[in-house]
Amino acid sequence: MASIDKAAIAFSIAIVAVGVGFAAFAGNVQDNAPAVSAPVMTKTMEPKTQADPFADIANKVKQDAASTTTEETVEDEKMVGESSAPMEESSGPETVSVEIPKGTSSPGCETSNACFSPASLTINAGDTVEWTNGDTAAHTVTSGSPANGPSGVFDSSLIMGGASFENTFDEAGSYDYFCMVHPWMVGNIQVN
Numbered sequence: 203m204a205s206i207d208k209a210a211i212a213f214s215i216a217i218v219a220v221g222v223g224f225a226a227f228a229g230n231v232q233d234n235a236p237a238v239s240a241p242v243m244t245k246t247m248e249p250k251t252q253a254d255p256f257a258d259i260a261n262k263v264k265q266d267a268a269s270t271t272t273e274e275t276v277e278d279e280k281m282v283g284e285s286s287a288p289m290e291e292s293s294g295p296e297t298v299s300v301e302i303p304k305g306t307s308s309p310g311c312e313t314s315n316a317c318f319s320p321a322s323l324t325i326n327a328g329d330t331v332e333w334t335n336g337d338t339a340a341h342t343v344t345s346g347s348p349a350n351g352p353s354g355v356f357d358s359s360l361i362m363g364g365a366s367f368e369n370t371f372d373e374a375g376s377y378d379y380f381c382m383v384h385p386w387m388v389g390n391i392q393v394n
């Protein structure tokens with residue numbers, strides 16, 4: 203009989219806590235994600251909102267009231283730990299980004315070796331480089347050099363503004379590249 207009373211009290215607390223949580227959430231974070239996603243947000247690196255403590259308390263009270271074993275809670279915490287763990291980047295192939303900065307269609311970037319950012323990049327065999335054109339003009343990413351022309355290893359053809367091009371480097375070596383439209387634009391990929 204006592205346990206039934208406890209359960210009833212716990213349910214009442216849960217209902218009140220949920221109500222307070224929703225009210226606080228609606229009052230303080232009007233243009234944020236729906237209330238349902240508030241507990242998910244606590245698992246990310248974002249700072250806690252005011253509504254989150256209420257939601258956590260409500261969830262705990264609910265679980266207690268349902269008189270389930272603690273197994274479920276432990277399982278949830280494990281899942282949180284896994285989902286917030288960083289991706290395994292050291293073991294597998296990576297994709298590395300190179301930006302084609304704005305304004306590189308006019309000479310000048312070559313004086314600071316900034317026609318590609320970064321202009322020199324070291325990766326491991328199997329990695330992929332993704333060039334993204336942040337300029338409004340079209341550019342190419344073409345293996346070779348302005349002096350000797352295309353080497354034939356890779357060639358993006360024209361990359362329009364906002365578009366990107368990827369190449370996977372399976373073999374170690376030093377790969378010079380340039381832009382066929384703007385021959386002052388040169389870069390290098392070192393593949394280990």
Ligand SMILES: [Cu+2]
Pocket residue numbers: 306307340341342381382383384387
């Ligand atoms: Cu260019």
